[in-house]
Amino acid sequence: MSTVTPSRSRVVVITGDPVGEKMAGPAIRAWHIARELAEEHEVRLLSMNRVSIQHPNFEILEISHHRPSSINEHEAWADVIILQGHALALFPALERTEKVLVVDIYDPLHLEQLEQGRELPTQQWVDQVRDATASLNHQLQLGDYFLCASELQRNFWLGQLAGVGRVNPYTYQQDNDLDRLIGIAPFGIAAVEPERTRPAIKGVVPGIGVNDTVIIWAGGIYNWFDPETLIRAVGLLADSRPDLRLFFMGVKHPNPDVPEMDIVARCRRLADELGLTGRNVFFNESWVDFDDRQNYLLDADLGVSTHFQHIETTFSFRTRILDYLWAGLPIVSTDGDSFASLVSANGLGRVVQERDEAGLAAALEDVLYDDVLRADIVANVGRIREDFRWSRTLRPLVEFCRAPSHAADRLPPNRHHRGAHGVVGPRVIRAGWRRDVGRTIHYLRAGGVRAVYGKVAQRVRKRSAE
Template identity: 50%
Template sequence: MATEDERGTTKVLVITPDSLGKRMAGPAIRAWEMATVLSDVADVRLVSTVAADLESTRFPVGFADEATLRGHVAWADVVVFQGHVLSSFPWIKRAPVIIVADIYDPMHLEQLEQTVGMPEDDRLRAILETAEVLNDQIERADFMMCASEKQRDFWLGQLAAVYRVNPFTYGDDPSLRRLLSVVPFGIQDQPPVQRTHGIKGVVPGIAETDKVILWGGGIYNWFDPITLIEAVELLSARHDDVRLFFLGAGHPNRHVPKMEMVTKARDLADAKGLAGTSVFFHDDWVPYNERADFLLDADLGASTHFEHLETAFSFRTRILDYLWASLPIVTTDGDTFAGLVREHGLGRVVPPVDAAALADALESVLYDEAESAAITERVREFAETMRWRKVLAPLVEFVKDPHPAPDSPLTLLTPRTRIIADLQTRIRGMESSTSWRVTLPIRLVKDVISPSAGRSRRRRGAGGTR
């Protein structure tokens, strides 16, 4: 830990639209860990726009309403934020601060799944508004962070669409890594320590000798707990000691709606007679500092999902906890972690929606002691590459030398940004013409649904669930 004299003089404000407390979801965990690591090199404050009930000896932590947030932003040299913060408080875009956008969660892809079943107009509005929330961020940010190289390619396309790939950003760095870098979710530097059992011998129906498959997070609509429950049913016919434990059937952030998939998973377990015998749901969200009690009671970590766009560009943060606890992993193919599991021998990868293949993979890892031990050792070695202090290195380096992007509005009076502003104005003027609307009907749809929105009316949401 750096002393006050060793820390830099840069003032960094980290803002999350997620709840900071004993029970935290992915966005809040990420914000907390960023603040912790950055406090070695900068003067840091961490605030939540929803709720905060945490303390740190390294930096102030608190809840910020709009008035309080204005004071924090006025104090800061650099603002690091997630989710809907910029759209909920649009005046931040005009503040004379350097802005870092944490876009590790492609929320607009989540919305494609989360809004299934909504009325058509509401669904289209939600998806378009979320895309515009993200466009707001990447148009203004001086530095951006995403979760993987594949995700970075995706974001570069969106950056190009909003004119951020231009001669000035390219001239500053032809790789554009000074503008957009890969900063994945990480794991704690300290190893997990179990203070008491969280599952085995504690949950009625789960003995200390049972084999526990852990679902280590929320049950969201873009996941596939259904196939996993079906696989456990098949496996239970061969082994009477297999248990599936869903760790997060609820959510600590009141702004995250209950997902339909939670109900479907519970109903299926009930219908098959597995609930309370082979399949178990933990209704509460486990406190962040107590999750090791549950992780270290598991024999395997599972992550199953469907084959769709959200999967392709996702980064399953729950798997980081599996790595932290040295758990073998069984996962569905198609996402970034499936490639890592396959490449580094961290477990088994199975096709989507294939209960038989999934049951076989679970069986081989749970009941082949030699294979399980070898996988555990490889997981332990790979986990060292994902420590928070390693993965956050690009952000730390930026904060050590913070600078506006070469096309930033902070330098709006310079000739280069006047050129960009003029081009943007002329192009957006074309959007209002009849011919432009004919060639790009999605703009017409957006105008009809939200004619005055532009980027002024935004929902104040949690900004993702990862």
């Protein structure tokens, strides 16, 4: 029996973050997308920042939004373009492209800005959220296929896609489940197991001994998280558990465009005030190299993620949790996001309510010091993490790229559909006599004079009641 070989395409993957020894979530995701697709296609990974590493299976190159034409040769070369962040707004060639456009919206930037800008002057905060929303709507209008991180996110994005007119008869007729418009592709974990190549925390960081018990906070400290409650919880345990250590893995973000947030200074002050700095709480001042992070994770005994309950949390996908799964770590998390549900339902650790210092302290103590409970949790983590290998999480994208196509409502401009690049945008509701004439014609066609009379009478009754 013969098998059909997927067609080989030229794929460009674009990220706004640095691609190198130190990488944050967006670059890590773009890197793995490029790796998976390079198994079947020619791939170029482009960074709008800096590049300091290479890969034998695909090209990694720099482009600059200060020189928008730097994208032109790559756009001309590509069959499929996969982008995230603000690339579409920064490079006119991408906005005009007739190539198949895949937009990765695993990170709802506008919801993130609601938290990130909270301490700014009101108008600046409003402008930040408005700009992020406009940027995302622009991407939603022009993309052929979208990637999100969870079922909950997919429902959210379908609402926003409907709002910009992308849920319409053309896309519905193409696929009434809209799977050809938006797919779920969570963040993933590497296929290879983490291997310790050196000690990184225990016996290395001054104040942390080889036999100490380490809680690790992987990734950055951002305003939408709640590390202060975590620091207080550690403070509650410090006297009874003198071996307990909390290690924040990265303070300085690898992308120079991402500033240190106010929460970092507040955490330092709090740890100082409680007398925990350098004794029970430790801050790594740099960012851990991508290929060295497993040494930090494997030196830890538990991974933690604490946050506030708000709209950003509801639709977030905490990528640091994937590193905990990869390293086989038990997890303690605040309730409210998709991973908290996963942890709770599968016995991967403990889930606590937001701002609950005592409850968090109890959960940390149970998972770290109850050997029977801990063994059960580690076994559950080993089972569940297989569902999050990159080869599985990116399967919808891999399948799409085997037969890439334009969305049914986004055909090249010379085709018959309406709107920019063929997109059927939302209709503007007009007020006044023009709208009344239009509705009258509609009701005449649909139900005759009786229908028009009924609608007029209904409006009169409504206005009389006001």
